[in-house]
Each structure stands twice: as structure tokens, then as C-alpha cells.
Amino acid sequence: MNEDAMRRFPVPDYEDLPEDLRDRIDEETEDAGFTPNVFSAFAYKPSHFRAFFAYHDALVSDTPLAREEVEMIVVAVSGANDCLYCVVGHGALCRIYAGAPKLADQLATNHRQADVSDHHMAMLDFAVTLTESPEAVTDEDVQRLRDAGFSPEEVWDIASVAAFFNLSNRMATVADMRPNDEFYAMGRSD
Secondary structure (H helix, E strand, O other): OOOOOOOOOOOOHHHHHOOHHHHHHHHHHHHOOEEEEEEEHHOOOOOHHHHHHHHHHHHHHHOOHHHHHHHHHHHHHHHHHHOOHHHHHHHHHHHHHHHOOHHHHHHHHHHHOOOOOOOHHHHHHHHHHHHHHHHOHHHHHHHHHOOOOOHHHHHHHHHHHHHHHHHHHHHHHHHOEEEEOOHHHHHOOO
């Protein structure tokens, strides 16, 4: 675990963590080849770690959305929120899952100029509106997603991913979570 994972709260010692957290961190470290700092940071509160990653896992596994679509939403929302950790970390995942080395940078800076289909633009417009002006979301916004070909379940999941990553962005910002150096280069070449 990286003691520099976040700057405003102490990162707990790995040996002091409950076994289930150590197991999950070990699994992620083996899969990624490094420990993503979000795991070190959220270990600060074990009960929050468990709930956070359980919901995250449900969002990416129990959805008809493709993983690249989930990551596109995450990066667009995180860009709107100026969340360094999530833009960099999920930008890497977006590049990898979409097989598009430039996409994450486009989404993070201005999703409206990204090289995406009209279908995906409707998804991203909705997610960013929900992020920036949740009180402005109307029946018409939901209908635009339906008209773009998204099922009711997909609309629910688009909203859920956007909402969850608004929470994640705010926690990453408050904690001053730092992206792992490895994320910056991942998925950059064709």
C-alpha cells in the first residue's frame, strides 16, 4: 500500500487491516500489477471500503452497459468534477476497454467534442447534466436516452454510475487521492 495514496488522511498499514480488506487489496494488486491508490485510501474506513467496492462491483458487473460505456461515463463525470484521481485512473480503463488512446482525454476535457456516436453522446450529455445540474433533469432528458436506444435498465444504470462517481469524485477530492503513476501511460498506444 502506498502511504502517499492520499494527502489529507493517514493511509492505514496493510497489516492492521481486516482480513477481507487485505484479500480484496491482494486480488486487485495481482490483477493490476500494482495497488490502485483508491484501495489504500478507502481502507481508512473498513466499513466504507466494503460498501463502496460492493456497489462499484455491482455497477460494472450487473449491467447491460458495456464496460467501455461505464468508463466513458466515469471519465466524463470526473472531468466535469475536476477529479484528478478518477480522470487519470478511469481514463486508463476507458482507453483500455474502448481501445481508443485519445478518448479519455477528450471526455475529461469536453465530452461534447469527443469522437463518439450520437448514441454515446446522449448518454454522456445525460450523465454530465445529472452531475452539473441534477435539479434540471426532466422527463425529457430520460426520454432522450430512450429515444437514443437505451432500455429502462440502461437508463437506470447510466444514472447510477454518474451518481456513484459523483460520490467517488468528492471523496477523492477531499482526501486528495493521488493517481498511481502507472495509470498515466496505460492504454496510450494502439
